[in-house]
Amino acid sequence: MTSVRIPDGWPTTEGAARAVQDGLRGRVVLDELGPPPGTGRVTGVDVAYDDERDLVAAAAVVLDGASLEVVAEATAVGRISFPYVPGLLAFREIPTVLAALDALPCPPGLVVCDGYGLAHPRRFGLASHLGVLTGLPTIGVAKNPFTFTCTAPATPRGSTAPLLDGTEEVGRALRTRDSVKPVFVSVGHRVGLANACAHTLALTPAHRLPETTRRADALCRRALREAASTDSGTDQGLSSGSGRIRDRGPRARPDPPDRP
DNA sequence: GCGACAG
DNA sequence: ATCTTGTCGC
Structure with missing residues (x-):
C-alpha cells in the first residue's frame, strides 16, 4: 500500500508554483516522435x-494499445494539495496521479492526461509536467x-484545426466523432503533435473522449466514493490500490434512487 | 482595472 | 471538477 502524501517542497502559493513551472519548462523533450499508435x-x-471532505482520488488505467483491453489499473487517495487555479492545474492533480502510477504493477507506456501539455500560458501544462x-x-x-x-x-x-495562441500552434482541435464537438490535443513530453492526434484517434473508436480517459474517469470516481464512505473521521485513511485485472464480482451499489 | 480561464 | 431528470438519437 502506497501512502499518498504531498511531496516536500510542493508549492503553496501561486507565485511559487509558477516559479516551479518556469524552472522545469526547459526539461520538456519535444524532438521525439513517441511510440506508434496501436502498439505497446x-x-x-x-x-x-471532494472539496468538502478535502479528499482527492486518482486513477491510472493501463490499456493494450492494440485491443484497448484493460491490462492493469491502480488508484490513490489523498488530501487536496492545491486549489484549482487556471494555469496551475498540475499542482492540484499531480501528487495523487503520481501515487496511482507508482502503484501500477507494470510500466504505463504512453500516458494520456485530461487537460493540456504545451498548450499552456507558460508552455508547461499538466501533461508536460507529468512527463518531465x-x-x-x-x-x-x-x-x-x-x-x-x-x-x-x-x-x-x-478532421483537425490548429489550436492557436496568437499565431503559434500549441495544439490541435481534433474531431473524434462525425459532427461532434472536437477534443483539444496537445503534446506533453517525448511525443510529436501529429502522433498525439493519431493516438487520440486510435483511442476513440466509439466515443468522443479516449477510452483511457473514460476508464480512468470512471475508476477515480469510484475510488472517491469508496474513500468518502470509509472516511471514518479526519484521520489518515490515505491509501492506494492496484493490480492486474482480476475477476471482478458484482460491484457493491449504494442505493438506487427512487424511480416514480 | 475587469473578465476569461484545462479540471 | 461538481451540483442534477429527463430526454433525444444512434
Missing part, C-alpha cells in the same frame, strides 16, 4: 475531488479550448 501500452490518468517528472511520453486531451482559439474542424472524424 497506453495509460489514462484522471482525478476526482516521470520521464514518460505524455499527451494531453482536453474537452475545452481553454484560452486558445481555433476554427471548427471539418465534419468528419479525423
